[in-house]
Amino acid sequence: MNTSSVFRTCPTTGLRVHDAAENLIKANAVVAVVFLLIGGLFGLSIALTRWPAVHLLPADWFYLALTAHGFDVLLVWIIFFEMAVLYFASAVLLNCRLAAPRWAWAQFGLMLVGAVMVNVAVLQGNSSVMFTSYPPLQASPWFYLGLILFAVGALIGCAVFFGTLVIAKDEKTYEGSVPLVTFGAITAAIIAVFTLASGAIILIPTWLWSVGIVSNIDPLMYKLVWWGMGHSSQQINVSAHVAVWYAIGAMVLGAKPISEKVSRTAFLLYILFLQLASAHHLLVEPGVSSSWKIFNTSYAMYLAVLGSMIHGLTVPGSIEAAQRAKGFNKGMFEWLRKAPWGNPAFAGMFLSLVMFGFLGGISGVVMGTEQINLIMHNTLYVPGHFHATVVAGTTLAFMAITYLLVPLIFRREVIFPKVAKLQPYVFAIGIAGISLFMMGAGTLGVPRRHWDITFADALTSFQFSPAAFLMLALNGLSAILAALGGAMYIVVVVGSVLFGRRIGDTEKVQLGPATGTQAAAAVASYGSAGTLRIPGTVVLVGVFFVSFVLYYFVNWKYLAELWPLK
Amino acid sequence: MAITPPSERIWWKEPVHKVEIIWVIVAFLWGVAMFFTMIWWHGFGQQNMSNEAYRVQPFQFAEKVDAMVAAHTVRQEGAFPVVKPPPGSDVYMMGRVYMWWPMLELEKGQTYRLHLSSIDLQHGFSLQPLNINIQVHPGYESVMTITPTSSGEFGIVCNEYCGLGHHTMTGRIYVVERT
Numbered sequence: 001m002n003t004s005s006v007f008r009t010c011p012t013t014g015l016r017v018h019d020a021a022e023n024l025i026k027a028n029a030v031v032a033v034v035f036l037l038i039g040g041l042f043g044l045s046i047a048l049t050r051w052p053a054v055h056l057l058p059a060d061w062f063y064l065a066l067t068a069h070g071f072d073v074l075l076v077w078i079i080f081f082e083m084a085v086l087y088f089a090s091a092v093l094l095n096c097r098l099a100a101p102r103w104a105w106a107q108f109g110l111m112l113v114g115a116v117m118v119n120v121a122v123l124q125g126n127s128s129v130m131f132t133s134y135p136p137l138q139a140s141p142w143f144y145l146g147l148i149l150f151a152v153g154a155l156i157g158c159a160v161f162f163g164t165l166v167i168a169k170d171e172k173t174y175e176g177s178v179p180l181v182t183f184g185a186i187t188a189a190i191i192a193v194f195t196l197a198s199g200a201i202i203l204i205p206t207w208l209w210s211v212g213i214v215s216n217i218d219p220l221m222y223k224l225v226w227w228g229m230g231h232s233s234q235q236i237n238v239s240a241h242v243a244v245w246y247a248i249g250a251m252v253l254g255a256k257p258i259s260e261k262v263s264r265t266a267f268l269l270y271i272l273f274l275q276l277a278s279a280h281h282l283l284v285e286p287g288v289s290s291s292w293k294i295f296n297t298s299y300a301m302y303l304a305v306l307g308s309m310i311h312g313l314t315v316p317g318s319i320e321a322a323q324r325a326k327g328f329n330k331g332m333f334e335w336l337r338k339a340p341w342g343n344p345a346f347a348g349m350f351l352s353l354v355m356f357g358f359l360g361g362i363s364g365v366v367m368g369t370e371q372i373n374l375i376m377h378n379t380l381y382v383p384g385h386f387h388a389t390v391v392a393g394t395t396l397a398f399m400a401i402t403y404l405l406v407p408l409i410f411r412r413e414v415i416f417p418k419v420a421k422l423q424p425y426v427f428a429i430g431i432a433g434i435s436l437f438m439m440g441a442g443t444l445g446v447p448r449r450h451w452d453i454t455f456a457d458a459l460t461s462f463q464f465s466p467a468a469f470l471m472l473a474l475n476g477l478s479a480i481l482a483a484l485g486g487a488m489y490i491v492v493v494v495g496s497v498l499f500g501r502r503i504g505d506t507e508k509v510q511l512g513p514a515t516g517t518q519a520a521a522a523v524a525s526y527g528s529a530g531t532l533r534i535p536g537t538v539v540l541v542g543v544f545f546v547s548f549v550l551y552y553f554v555n556w557k558y559l560a561e562l563w564p565l566k
Numbered sequence: 567m568a569i570t571p572p573s574e575r576i577w578w579k580e581p582v583h584k585v586e587i588i589w590v591i592v593a594f595l596w597g598v599a600m601f602f603t604m605i606w607w608h609g610f611g612q613q614n615m616s617n618e619a620y621r622v623q624p625f626q627f628a629e630k631v632d633a634m635v636a637a638h639t640v641r642q643e644g645a646f647p648v649v650k651p652p653p654g655s656d657v658y659m660m661g662r663v664y665m666w667w668p669m670l671e672l673e674k675g676q677t678y679r680l681h682l683s684s685i686d687l688q689h690g691f692s693l694q695p696l697n698i699n700i701q702v703h704p705g706y707e708s709v710m711t712i713t714p715t716s717s718g719e720f721g722i723v724c725n726e727y728c729g730l731g732h733h734t735m736t737g738r739i740y741v742v743e744r745t
Contacts, residue, residue, distance in 0.1 A: 059730055059733065060730055063727070063730060063732075093569055093570075128730070129727075130727050134687075134688050134726070134727075136686070136687050136688075136704060137687055137688070137727075137728070137729065174571050175571055175575075176571040176572060176575045176577075177571055177572055177575075177577065178571065179567070179568060179569050179570050179571055179572075180568040180569075180572075181568050181569050218705070219688055219703045219704060219705065220703055220705075220706060246568035246569075247568060247569055249568065250567040250568040250569045250570075251569060254567060255567070255568070256567050256568065256573075257568055258583050258586060259580060259582050259583055259586055260572045260574075260577040260578075260580065261577060261578050261580060261582060262582055262583075262586050262590070263568075282701075283615070284615055284699060284700045284701050285701045285703070286619035286682075286701075286702075286703060286706040286707070286708030287619040287703075287706050287708070289617050290608060290614070290615065290617055293615075294601070294604045294605060298597070298600065298601050298604070301597050301598055301601045302596075302597030302598075302600055302601060303597065305593075305597055306590070306593050306594055306597055309589070309593040310586075310589070310590060310593065313585070313586065313589045314586065317585070317586075318568070365600070369600070369603075369604060370604045370615070371604065371607050371611065371613055371614055371615070373699075374613060374615065374698060374699060374700070375697045375698070375699065376699070377690070377699040377700070377701065377725075378690045378692065378699055378701070378725035378726055379692070379697070379699060379725060443697075444695075444697075445692065445694045445695055445696075445697040445723075447690065447692055447723055447724070447725030448725060449725075449726075449727040449732070450723075450725065450732065450733050451732070451733040452733040452734075453733075455723075455733070455734065455736055457731075457733070457734045458664075458733070458734040458735070458736040459644060459645050459646070459665055459734070459736065460643075460644065460646065460669075460721075460736050460737065460738055461721075461736065462694055462721025462722075462723060462736055462738075463721075464694070464695075465695070532583060534583075534585060537585075538585060541589060545592070545596070548596075549596070552600065556603070556607075559611075559613050560611065560612065560613065562612075562613050562696060562697075562698060563613075563696065563698070563712060563713055563714050563715050563716070564612040564613065564712070564713040564715065565612070565613050565614065565615075565616075565698070565710055565711070565712050565713075566612075566613075566614050566616055566710065566711050
């Protein structure tokens with residue numbers, strides 16, 4: 001055992017926190033936020049360019065910014081934050097020392113070097129190949145090498161996480177099974193290993209191709225394997241942010257899973273089926289058969305979607321149960337009305353849950369339907385969908401838990417509480433607008449990754465409907481609002497970490513309303529079969545289900561209006 | 567709580583809440599329904615991606631396009647020949663930086679075998695305002711049977727990024743009433 005480990009006992013949770021784990025959580029979270037800022041600014045400039053009346057950037061800068069935006073926020077911000085989540089869910093929640101802190105610093109260093117390398121390559125202007133870098137389009141070798149280093153770093157982080165689990169088990173730092181949040185983090189890490197392996201399998205030959213050692217990369221094969229990384233890595237995000245939802249419910253309200261068995265099975269479904277999603281990107285591709293497409297795009301009969309739909313019931317259900325146990329029992333929705341909406345951790349988490357389900361989830365399943373993809377593939381509908389999953393879902397959830405990490409891990413009080421209180425709402429409204437208006441523009445046929453839909457310089461022109469232009473203008477306005485929400489987050493978080501009041505070693509932090517975590521003991525008795533009532537959640541889930549079914553069939557109707565095609 | 571180990575050690579034997587069981591069943595059945603809807607549409611729907619595709623060298627595809635252009639061009643429009651192949655025949659559309667080549671003139675209600683490929687990078691064939699979107703790869707020739715059911719002028723834009731002139735990549739298909 002590593003005797004040099006230094007622990008402190010957290011006065012709020014009673015957990016023993018290893019200083020190496022704490023430092024690594026801090027370092028990864030800080031870098032994550034820095035790249036959120038950079039990537040967010042690129043994103044704003046893109047939205048303002050798409051807005052035809054503003055048309056901010058010239059074409060080459062637009063494509064450069066688009067490449068950098070995808071990489072910096074989709075990969076760097078999220079994976080760095082996920083490293084912090086992995087260390088938190090292993091070392092901190094399991095009361096354990098972190099395995100091999102030096103390797104964990106190697107993770108941090110490699111990922112940072114990789115991230116900077118890719119950014120420099122992109123900013124030099126010869127790697128504007130988009131985040132997906134589809135061959136035969138070729139970037140500079142540094143672009144691919146940076147990605148590889150970043151992926152290797154992340155892989156080391158996963159290994160440290162698994163090592164920590166082994167140590168915790170071995171040293172018996174917890175009793176029984178790991179907490180549900182840790183279970184979710186394990187799900188994320190297992191998917192991450194699959195993802196990063198896919199990335200290595202395709203990026204290493206592509207890098208060799210860019211330096212002239214390999215002569216040809218088949219574009220279809222590249223897409224199939226690349227999306228084994230590209231899409232599956234979004235499933236790391238889903239697992240991680242669902243774990244974060246459960247964590248925030250527990251920390252703020254003392255919520256407890258309605259049933260451990262059901263929630264864990266839902267995570268298990270992710271591990272078993274989410275990786276088939278590469279097919280979502282190959283639905284209108286030549287050379288791939290329909291039966292392959294149908295099986296894979298539906299995750300073998302939508303079994304991974306089933307996982308998310310289960311969490312969609314159990315997360316709000318556990319919150320309702322916790323609130324009712326505290327006496328908010330009046331009518332259908334008192335528990336929801338009297339939830340701590342002024343607490344940015346809770347507000348962000350609940351908005352993330354609702355928007356991920358209604359906007360991201362439904363649009364994803366519809367777009368991933370084999371035939372319906374024909375009317376959506378590569379239109380702005382696609383970024384509309386994934387801004388709802390990755391930004392409204394993952395980013396908002398990660399922002400929400402930051403409001404708990406700042407007092408617990410950075411041990412600083414959150415400054416500007418009024419700004420913090422409003423932040424999740426401003427960001428959520430902005431992102432909802434971005435998603436909806438991009439989906440709207442996509443439905444009208446507007447292509448994604450396109451600098452000029454007026455086709456001013458084209459040999460032959462095409463006129464999009466005025467509604468499409470309106471959508472892009474509204475998208476620009478929403479992006480400004482989202483950027484404002486993002487700026488509020490960064491000001492509050494960076495300000496708190498640098499200038500917030502230090503929280504003493506024995507001082508307890510108030511995470512939720514009044515009783516907070518202590519109330520958990522009261523709620524903690526199993527509320528299983530028959531004893532617990534969650535009628536409000538049943539109504540919410542019912543509304544979700546009806547919206548889902550209606551929207552699904554409306555799109556079949558749209559499809560049926562096309563020219564016959566076979 | 568979700569951040570602490572389960573309070574019951576043998577959590578997998580806990581009874582499951584009725585609401586959860588019902589929702590799992592409903593969600594599962596909905597998944598099955600969506601799965602079979604896709605299969606059903608292959609039998610009864612009119613809009614399905616074709617499973618016909620061939621490997622092709624870019625120059626071979628270009629030769630086939632040239633042969634069609636030479637045989638069936640009816641007029642010139644700027645840089646583009648407008649080609650009107652006979653109904654029922656094989657028609658070709660080639661993606662290249664930065665144009666969809668050539669322009670086609672089809673007859674409403676007639677069926678054509680449309681061949682799509684690229685001679686350089688990946689492109690996105692996006693027929694507007696219908697919003698039919700098909701990915702086009704260099705080295706792969708996909709063939710689909712298509713029946714225009716509305717007449718007029720249709721724009722083709724590129725919706726797969728293909729370099730700095732990507733936004734200037736366009737083309738056109740005319741659909742005319744049967745003569």
